Amino acid sequence: MRPQTVPLILRDARESALLRMRSAIITKGNAMIEFFFDCSSPWTYLAFHNIQPLAKEFGAEISWRPILVGGIFNTVNPSVYASREVPVPLKARYMKKDLADWARSAGLAIKMPPTVFPVNSVKAMRGCIWLGKDMVPFARAVFEAYWGGDKDISQDAVLTEICRSVGIDPQRFLAGIGEQAVKDQLKANTDEVMARGGFGSPTIFVDKTDMYFGNDRLPLIREALQRRRASAA
Secondary structure, eight states: OOOOOOOHHHHHHHHHHHHHHHHOOOOSSSOEEEEEEOTTOHHHHHHHHHHHHHHHHHTOEEEEEEOOHHHHHHHHOTHHHHHHHSOOHHHHHHHHHHHHHHHHHHTOOOOSSOSSOSOOOHHHHHHHHHHGGGHHHHHHHHHIIIIITOOOTTSHHHHHHHHHHTTOOHHHHHHHTTOHHHHHHHHHHHHHHHHTTOOSSOEEEETTTEEEESGGGHHHHHHHHHHHHHHHO
């Protein structure tokens, strides 16, 4: 059997990510949470909502890392497409109930599936990159518009409405997301999370190397933060 080869782009991204991790100094202070996310995922919406009070409780900083989950599926996880094309009826029915249960627990409105699904989220995610440290209110509004309001977030008119709702100049926004540096950073984030072992959204890291996937792993993240707090005491 021939050994599985790793695409060159992933090898390069993996090497860059490892260099960044080796050069990063994890202090004995507050923990760092990296949250790689795409607003086109309902489970990511739940995790985005739920991780913020958790991080606040432990005094952990969140580094928000927008990605394109479709790029991940195309590169390392094409099984997602197969499961959509040929779903297991019993599993699909349960997953719809499971999502509704989590949404009720979080106090969120989530319609599954939305009218447009899957959705092209590239402009919204580039918008998060462009906004930088100010992305959270915009990202929240995108999640709410798509999953709660059933609006097509690929459309400029919808993004314009979202921008206005959170005090962002729509013209500057639409111009900004066309900048090459913004496009490059979104791709770099996507390549990086794959190089570090990620295969979907949300992918969450505690202190660079401790990886978790999905909203339902938040109890494990809580335990990791508790262990870190105890070891620092």
